[in-house]
Amino acid sequence: MARTTHDVLSVEWVRLELLRTAYSTRGGLFSRMDPRVVLAWYLLMALAPWFTHSTGVLALLFALGAVSVALARVGPLVLGLFLIGLLGNVVGLFAASFLFGGDLGTLVALAELNLKLGAVSMASMAAFVSLDPEKLSDALLWFRAPELLAFGVSYGYRMLPILVDEYVTVFEGQRLRHAPVERPGLLGWRVILQWCTLAVTAFYPIMLNTAKNVRTTVEALETRGFTYAAANPVGRRLRLASLRTAGLDWVVLVVSVVAVLAAYRLGALLPL
């Protein structure tokens, strides 16, 4: 079979999708908002489904989640993983219950849990896809999260692309230098097993390399006043001074509150 360059579903594509998601390069409604309001909005949407057992209300909240995902322009990788997870769950549970003598009724009974999880997951996707590292870190700082957590989040994002690159290099080295399996076996299980082994062992050099590299980082943090800032709150105040809410923030928040209340009201009337 001739090899070609794939633009989707390749390692390179996964890498790009991770970056697009982490750095919210697709734009979307929530990425234009104040990060604190986005977090508040997220709290609202993530908590709302837990106060009801009505399938109708949950269906509406699920629909609300779907709308937010569309507004936030969530990318195909994250969305795909979500769908696989959700559908896999539904199909799996249904198959299990069918084997033990259940029928379509079981599916309805399971709908409540799946709708709930789906609504919460979609709100999470919409919110975190829209927050770039800097915004998320500032918002966490504003909500009085520990300094180290806020910094860690932003540093993690900064390291992500570099670690992904390094992982790809190491993994390619693994593939080139380990002998390919001689007989693939049934459904190529030996190939899959080798692939998985190499994918896991590729983490070992990266961890050692990173441990070595961060020595400079720790020293540099010292010279750039990181520990100084922990003891002196002036820096925090300056950093957060740039956070501003605008009309859009309040409109989105109010509309969301109204929509959630409406879902509770109308959902009960739905014949589900």
Added chain:
Amino acid sequence: MTALPPTLAVPAPAAPSADAAPPAIVVKDLSFRYPGTDRDALRNVDLTIERGDFVAVVGGNGSAKTTLCKTFNGLVPHYWNGDFAGVVHVDGVDTWDSSVAELSSRVGYVYQDFQNQLVRPTVREEVAFGPLNFGHADHRERTEEALAALGIAHLADRFVWQLSGGQAHLVALAAVLALRPEVIVVDEPVAELDPARAREIYLRLRELNTRHGITVVTIEHHAEFVADFARSVVLMADGAPVWHLPVQEAMDRHGDLRAHGIPAPDAVALTAAVGAERVALDVPSAVTVLREHLRPAAERSGPSAPVPGPAPEPAPAEVVASLRGVSHGYRGVDGSLSTVLDDLSLELRAGERVALVGTNGAGKSTLMRLLTGLIVPRAGTVAVDGIDTRTRSASLLADHVSYLDQHPQRMFLKDTVREDVALFPRGRKVPDAEAIVDRILTEVGLTELAGRDGRTLSGGQQRRSTLGIGLAMRPRLLLLDEPTSSLDIRSRDDVTAMLAALAETVRCAVVATHDMDLVAAWATRVIVLDQGRVLADAAPQALFARREITGRARLTPPQAARIALELGLDPLPLTATALREHLRTVGPDPTQEH
């Protein structure tokens, strides 16, 4: 080449206006020992650095250059606690009574591995990080000012992982500058950058020094940069300065420098060879001096200087790899397709030593990855050993071609060097794999260190380990990405010599590099890539003689070649040793003594 004023005209250390000001840094009777060691790293150091000076700290590996510079911003003794005796005054402040935080606004420090110094996702945030932490209300002005001073305002909204090495270094520098320090310490800018990029950093440092009056201290192995940019030189050996002299006097003592593992730049070595009273520090002044000592052309073609005649046209050797009409590109984060290689056709033949040169993004790495079969082109065909890379997986192609990554530590998959070298032959059940591994470890001079983890070795040893890994794959085609980057001169010469010895084992070797000294010393064929196309394909001698090509591809030929070009020599000598043949010299060639 940049138009620099002849260095002879550069004022002596410490600009006259600074005479009245107190020195920037005074070190008195300083000794320091790292915890857990039984030897002093620094021993009785006495050193004064004047305000407004541009100091180069030079010295061999382990001469404690970095430790000395870490005393300036208080990392020693406040971060690295150890036995500390003596006094360091920075700007009149005793560092013992101060703190790293306080001293950091006086002394900025840019690390050798500056990439690890960047901690924020975007450039603007990175530069503002220090001022924000220290609670400077004018952090915005400081950020803009630092970015503007280094000419990188256009990068402000980039993510740090999008930056090239040179840009990342400037960002690290800007982040330090935003604290408005009076002294900036830069640890080996050339180590992780190619020479052209490093020169840009030095030009910026010179501007900060002359225009903004900032005292600059650099740790440097490459004497060429020292001669070109420094005002004074500190030679360190064994934890103490041997001397601290104005740059002209320092270069006049090139014998001392060489004795401490710092070979003199070609301009210095050549003008010294013709017996000049004061050695020349840069190309223009060297040319002025050397022109008077040129031998007449007739005298040169004697037996001592054999001029290679036009080689008889040999029968073309067997093709090891070929590319036909190859185009390739990558998707960006925004989904657009950027073209990296554009309708490229090449043939690599047995016995060739190919250097692949060009600016970052010219397509060197992509070309190499195509040859390994890790990726296949969007259009055209790549064949290695007659095998179309589309028809075989990369792991099967690894029997024919091996690729050595630019970062040696990414190639250490096992916990000892020996295991790493043995991985490929053992896995492929090569008969007498162990004997091969033993032989290769001897060849790369690592038998003693074979039991160590590659990560714990020095830069030069790491490169040699990766060479060993590559050789153990016994490829027909060996690809090396930047094999001499981040090496000091001595390890670089080691690696270059080892590459030259490869010829017997490998049919064809391709090196992607920015290092023109390596190109001059090793390559038989240079392929210049520019915007995805072949700009030139020639022997090094022919290439370096063509200014329009070197200018366009931003290549800086070795200093000896630049001098020879100015002198109008033809054929062009590429190394100082070759150029000496054209000169009336006094005394033997000192570089040949070792």
